[in-house]
Amino acid sequence: MNALGVVEMMLAATLRMSAPIILAGLGGLLSFRIGMLNIALEGMMLIGSFTAVLVSYFTGSGYLGMLAAGFLGGVLGYLFALFNLKFKAHNIIAGVAVNTLALGLTTYFLRTFFGVRGAFSSPKIAGLPVFRLPGLEAVPVLRAFSGQSVLVYVSISLVLLLHYILYQTPAGLRIRAGGRHPMAVVTAGVNLERLKYIVLIASGVLSGLGGAHLSLGQLTMFSENMTNGRGFIAMAATIFGQNTPLGTLGASLVFGFADALTMRLQTYNFPPFLIQMGPYVLTLVTLVLVVQSTAGRGRTRLAGRLPQ
Numbered sequence: 008m009n010a011l012g013v014v015e016m017m018l019a020a021t022l023r024m025s026a027p028i029i030l031a032g033l034g035g036l037l038s039f040r041i042g043m044l045n046i047a048l049e050g051m052m053l054i055g056s057f058t059a060v061l062v063s064y065f066t067g068s069g070y071l072g073m074l075a076a077g078f079l080g081g082v083l084g085y086l087f088a089l090f091n092l093k094f095k096a097h098n099i100i101a102g103v104a105v106n107t108l109a110l111g112l113t114t115y116f117l118r119t120f121f122g123v124r125g126a127f128s129s130p131k132i133a134g135l136p137v138f139r140l141p142g143l144e145a146v147p148v149l150r151a152f153s154g155q156s157v158l159v160y161v162s163i164s165l166v167l168l169l170h171y172i173l174y175q176t177p178a179g180l181r182i183r184a185g186g187r188h189p190m191a192v193v194t195a196g197v198n199l200e201r202l203k204y205i206v207l208i209a210s211g212v213l214s215g216l217g218g219a220h221l222s223l224g225q226l227t228m229f230s231e232n233m234t235n236g237r238g239f240i241a242m243a244a245t246i247f248g249q250n251t252p253l254g255t256l257g258a259s260l261v262f263g264f265a266d267a268l269t270m271r272l273q274t275y276n277f278p279p280f281l282i283q284m285g286p287y288v289l290t291l292v293t294l295v296l297v298v299q300s301t302a303g304r305g306r307t308r309l310a311g312r313l314p315q
Contacts, residue, residue: 011147017267019151022159023225024270025263027052029162030217031241032248032255033169034084034210039250040173041206042186046102047087049238050109051080051211055218057113060132060229061120069133073158073219080215081208083109088207092200106238114231128228135223156224158216163256165213170252182206214238236287243290258293265289 031048038045055076063072083105090101121127138160140153173179184192185199185206192199221237222229240262247261248254 015148015151017264017271018148019155020267020270021260021264022151022155023263024266025259026156026159026162026224027217027220027237028241028244028259028262029166029256030158030220031214031238032244032259033162033165033252034213034217035242035245036169036248036250036252036255037182037206037213038210039245040182040186041203042189043091043203043207044098044102045087045207045210046099046239046242047083047105048210048214048241049234049236050102050106051083051087051214052218052221052234052238052241053106053109053113053232054083055080055215056222056233057116057218057229058215059219060127060222060227061116063133063223063227064129064131067131067133069135069223072133072223073135073216076215076219077212078215080211080213080218082211084208084211084214085204087211088204091207092203110232113229117229117231124231126228126230128226132223132227134227135220156220158220158224161216162220166252166256173252214241217241240287240290243293247293261293262289 031052034051035045035048058079059069059072059076061072062075063069066072087101087105090096090104091098096104117127118124135156135158137154137156143149143153171179173183181192181195181197181202185197185202189199192202217237218234221233241259244258244262245255247258248256
């Protein structure tokens, strides 16, 4: 394969691997903007992955599996909001509880419905359809954008839609203000608690769709702990992207490229466990750089306020 073919293949794989991170990252972005750190993204994605396979297996429809994944992700988003807002649970503890619940439920139901441990695949599982873009099919490199799962195009469209909503609409202004100036929102007559419920449910829906892409868009199977830390990678992408939709998209593409490179390197004689560390090492390095940068800006602002 020539160099152009390798670039095209890597670009296609990057887009495919980035979609679940983009979707969950947008969910994390919404939660952060409303003033809630949502570490339950991992569990919401995992529930979405299993639900998509389960519904697709029994109905033969990838679309129904995708919709069911979004719905169950929204249910977990509601539970996360309920723990935090009504029962006043600690944010981190509530997130860990949701993640643990999702892992336990998916493991139990995998054995209950399919009678297997570890992983399940079947020809009866219908994957998500792919779309061909005729205008790009004959263009080298750009044809990597064609033939992708429907959720790849949905994820990119949602980035643009969310950017418009957050910065061009009153609803977006309320969400952004809800996290930074909650009293101002309440004073303006907005029911902030209800707004948080809506945002956290939307976060769950997006994460559930991200999980559906893992099990029906990339593969047509489910395995225990299938998300394998991608919910936390999505959180890192949100932080790296400075909590903006376009920034989250760019960071997700970086992490998606790391995943694609990992798959590519597995075809060579590299130690497999060393290769699989790549995306997670990149996540840690990214978070360290962002924290150092934020701390540096904080010290600079503080120095500017000190008397000389």
